[in-house]
Amino acid sequence: MTQPPTRISQHDRITEDIRRMIVSGDWAPGHQLPVETAMAETYGVSRMTMNKALTRLAREGYLIRRKKRGTFVAQPRAQSAIMEIADIEAEVRAMGQDYRFALRSRGARALGAAEADEIGSGAEEGQAALRLEGLHSANGQPFCLETRLVNPARADGVLDQDFSTTPPGSWLLRQVPWSEASHRIRALNAGAALAEQLALREGDACLEIVRRTRTAEGWVTWARLVYPGDSHQLVAAFAPRAKTEQR
Amino acid sequence: MTQPPTRISQHDRITEDIRRMIVSGDWAPGHQLPVETAMAETYGVSRMTMNKALTRLAREGYLIRRKKRGTFVAQPRAQSAIMEIADIEAEVRAMGQDYRFALRSRGARALGAAEADEIGSGAEEGQAALRLEGLHSANGQPFCLETRLVNPARADGVLDQDFSTTPPGSWLLRQVPWSEASHRIRALNAGAALAEQLALREGDACLEIVRRTRTAEGWVTWARLVYPGDSHQLVAAFAPRAKTEQR
DNA sequence: AAGTGGTCTAGACCACGTT
DNA sequence: ACGTGGTCTAGACCACTTT
Numbered sequence: 001m002t003q004p005p006t007r008i009s010q011h012d013r014i015t016e017d018i019r020r021m022i023v024s025g026d027w028a029p030g031h032q033l034p035v036e037t038a039m040a041e042t043y044g045v046s047r048m049t050m051n052k053a054l055t056r057l058a059r060e061g062y063l064i065r066r067k068k069r070g071t072f073v074a075q076p077r078a079q080s081a082i083m084e085i086a087d088i089e090a091e092v093r094a095m096g097q098d099y100r101f102a103l104r105s106r107g108a109r110a111l112g113a114a115e116a117d118e119i120g121s122g123a124e125e126g127q128a129a130l131r132l133e134g135l136h137s138a139n140g141q142p143f144c145l146e147t148r149l150v151n152p153a154r155a156d157g158v159l160d161q162d163f164s165t166t167p168p169g170s171w172l173l174r175q176v177p178w179s180e181a182s183h184r185i186r187a188l189n190a191g192a193a194l195a196e197q198l199a200l201r202e203g204d205a206c207l208e209i210v211r212r213t214r215t216a217e218g219w220v221t222w223a224r225l226v227y228p229g230d231s232h233q234l235v236a237a238f239a240p241r242a243k244t245e246q247r
Numbered sequence: 248m249t250q251p252p253t254r255i256s257q258h259d260r261i262t263e264d265i266r267r268m269i270v271s272g273d274w275a276p277g278h279q280l281p282v283e284t285a286m287a288e289t290y291g292v293s294r295m296t297m298n299k300a301l302t303r304l305a306r307e308g309y310l311i312r313r314k315k316r317g318t319f320v321a322q323p324r325a326q327s328a329i330m331e332i333a334d335i336e337a338e339v340r341a342m343g344q345d346y347r348f349a350l351r352s353r354g355a356r357a358l359g360a361a362e363a364d365e366i367g368s369g370a371e372e373g374q375a376a377l378r379l380e381g382l383h384s385a386n387g388q389p390f391c392l393e394t395r396l397v398n399p400a401r402a403d404g405v406l407d408q409d410f411s412t413t414p415p416g417s418w419l420l421r422q423v424p425w426s427e428a429s430h431r432i433r434a435l436n437a438g439a440a441l442a443e444q445l446a447l448r449e450g451d452a453c454l455e456i457v458r459r460t461r462t463a464e465g466w467v468t469w470a471r472l473v474y475p476g477d478s479h480q481l482v483a484a485f486a487p488r489a490k491t492e493q494r
Numbered sequence: 495a496a497g498t499g500g501t502c503t504a505g506a507c508c509a510c511g512t513t
Numbered sequence: 514a515c516g517t518g519g520t521c522t523a524g525a526c527c528a529c530t531t532t
Binding site for chain 1: 323329331423424430431453458476477
């Protein structure tokens with residue numbers, strides 16, 4: 001009952017073993033696993049340890065567990081996947097390129113009705129907001145045009161902050177901990193103004209990402225990021241094959 | 248020591264309690280939590296139960312735990328987020344629209360060098376592949392043009408399958424359990440052929456998603472999905488504020 | 495009624511990293 | 514050396530669901 005000289009924990013070993021059976025197809029979706037106590041005995045561990053592995057696989061979406069029914073291999077999720085949207089500065093630096101941010105315009109003003117509606121999360125017409133527009137560039141080339149609205153009530157000191165060369169996103173990230181964000185991605189044709197800012201021809205395809213950030217207390221910031229479509233792409237590596245943490 | 252008449256488990260209650268402290272900002276990033284034993288006593292549970300809650304929060308990315316150092320609130324991740332890419336049929340139906348798939352072309356042939364390179368995951372020039380092209384439509388309007396390559400060696404029976412009205416994605420999902428996928432998203436201008444297929448004007452912006460699917464044994468399928476950029480958008484709701492399952 | 499997973503405990507030993 | 518989290522156990526009771 002003593003552990004062999006391994007560095008890896010029992011429940012990790014068991015978790016990986018079962019996961020391998022599933023992803024290799026040896027255990028097809030719908031396959032029923034032995035009962036917990038039997039598997040514990042098979043692996044030579046206590047039921048608690050076995051339970052830890054099975055519970056984890058269930059939370060990750062590989063298994064479905066039902067009382068009295070048993071434990072089954074889950075159906076893979078319908079062609080869905082997960083895409084990470086990275087921080088712009090980190091993304092540029094990760095490519096080994098020089099990163100710059102330049103503020104183009106700045107102003108404080110009240111929200112319009114359409115803006116408040118777009119922002120959501122309790123934003124109201126007439127509410128004060130800071131509006132910023134700036135350009136992210138990589139090796140001197142336009143990389144992303146950012147338009148941003150910030151709620152001064154949810155970001156203390158934002159009005160005193162100098163964003164002339166520091167992107168507001170980075171500052172906000174440090175100041176407003178643990179906010180939530182929603183995203184929307186689409187393609188659009190560059191208009192005249194956009195084309196000039198991004199050094200494109202009018203009509204060129206661009207990738208637009210709109211990010212809305214909030215805390216439980218209300219909206220924090222709204223950001224629109226526009227990338228030249230031919231040069232930029234979002235990438236998600238081979239990775240999360242199971243569903244997200246379900247909270 | 249007996250439980251009060253709650254339906255919720257202790258570790259879930261504790262997990263949510265701590266999570267709330269973090270997302271509300273009461274515990275800022277970097278904040279050090281009391282030691283596990285002390286917190287267990289505070290909550291009136293055993294150390295194992297306390298550990299379950301803390302371990303889970305650490306796996307979800309809210310906490311960083313270091314031996315001898317202690318447990319700390321993590322820094323929020325750099326402006327990253329998670330985007331789900333849904334199944335096309337489900338997506339259309341979710342909008343309450345009529346879904347159709349129509350196969351445009353089909354053929355079996357050997358992979359070219361460039362194709363094999365693009366597919367990756369062990370795909371080799373000269374390897375047999377099934378090539379499919381079809382159009383997904385919603386309420387009779389072109390919704391997405393799909394170009395797909397399938398590895399017959401990894402998808403038994405695919406050559407005998409009739410995809411004239413059934414999208415290959417749905418079939419593959421049922422046949423090839425628990426594969427992994429990587430994704431790439433970008434914007435592009437519609438060429439003449441693409442514009443005709445999607446009923447757009449030449450030059451209109453489109454959203455392109457390339458999905459590569461594989462199992463441990465090798466590549467399964469490669470798919471290119473092109474959406475009219477102005478009508479389609481990817482959306483990720485307010486949700487995963489913590490990092491993905493780390494595996 | 496019975497079988498299954500869900501939860502919880504009290505105690506123990508270990509690995510690791512700082513001191 | 515010491516303090517922290519990491520892991521593990523043997524046993525127990527409960528909740529849920531099907532028979």
